[in-house]
Amino acid sequence: MCYCCGIPLPGNVLAIHGTCSQCRTLGKPFDFARAYGNYRGELRSLIIKFKFGHHQRLSHPLAALLQHCYERSGLDLEPDWIVPVPPHVRRRRERGFDQTLILSRALSQRLKIPVFKDLYRVKPTVPQSGLNLQERRKNLGHAFRLSQADRLSDQTLVLVDDVMTTGTTISEICRLIRLETRIRTILVLTVARVPLWSAQV
Numbered sequence: 218m219c220y221c222c223g224i225p226l227p228g229n230v231l232a233i234h235g236t237c238s239q240c241r242t243l244g245k246p247f248d249f250a251r252a253y254g255n256y257r258g259e260l261r262s263l264i265i266k267f268k269f270g271h272h273q274r275l276s277h278p279l280a281a282l283l284q285h286c287y288e289r290s291g292l293d294l295e296p297d298w299i300v301p302v303p304p305h306v307r308r309r310r311e312r313g314f315d316q317t318l319i320l321s322r323a324l325s326q327r328l329k330i331p332v333f334k335d336l337y338r339v340k341p342t343v344p345q346s347g348l349n350l351q352e353r354r355k356n357l358g359h360a361f362r363l364s365q366a367d368r369l370s371d372q373t374l375v376l377v378d379d380v381m382t383t384g385t386t387i388s389e390i391c392r393l394i395r396l397e398t399r400i401r402t403i404l405v406l407t408v409a410r411v412p413l414w415s416a417q418v
C-alpha cells in the first residue's frame with residue numbers, strides 16, 4: 218500500500234516509489250491514512266447498522282477493528298489525541314447520537330489516548346453523496362471550526378471516522394488543523410475506505 222494514504226499499490230510501483238502518484242505529486246494534508254478494510258460486504262453492513270440502525274453497542278467491535286488496523290500499521294507514532302470527525306448537526310439530530318464520537322470514545326478506552334472534542338462543524342452542508350469532487354470541496358469550504366487549537370501544538374493526532382469516501386471532508390479538517398496550529402503528525406484512521414474506482418478520484 219501507499220505509505221502515505223494507504224491505498225493498495227502494485228508491487229513494482231511500491232518497490233520504486235513507496236507512495237502513490239497522487240501523494241507524490243500533489244501531497245496530502247495528513248501524514249498517513251489507514252483503513253481496516255474496503256467499504257463492502259460484511260464490513261459495510263456492520264457500519265450501516267451502527268450509523269443508521271441505532272446499534273450504538275457496535276462501537277466496541279468497530280473500535281476493536283480500528284485498534285487492530287492501528288497496531289498492524291507498524292507506524293511508531295505515540296499519538297497524543299484522538300480527534301473525531303464531527304458529523305453534520307442535522308444528521309446527528311436525525312440519528313440521535315454522534316456515531317464518530319462514540320466510536321472515538323471506544324477507541325480511546327482501548328488505546329488509552331484522550332479524545333479531543335473542540336473540533337466543530339459550523340455550517341450546515343448539504344449531504345456530500347451525489348456531488349462530484351469539485352462540488353464536495355465547495356460544499357465543505359469553511360465548514361469546520363477549531364477551538365483551543367494551541368492544545369494541539371506539536372502533538373500527534375489520530376483523526377477518526379467510520380468511512381473514508383473521497384477524503385475531501387478529512388482533507389478539509391487536516392488543512393484547518395495545519396493552518397491553526399503547528400501540528401506534528403496526523404494519522405487518519407477509518408474503519409473502511411470506499412475503493413478509489415467507486416469514489417470518482
Ligand SMILES: [Zn+2]
Pocket residue numbers: 219220221222223224236237238239240241
Ligand atoms: Zn498515496
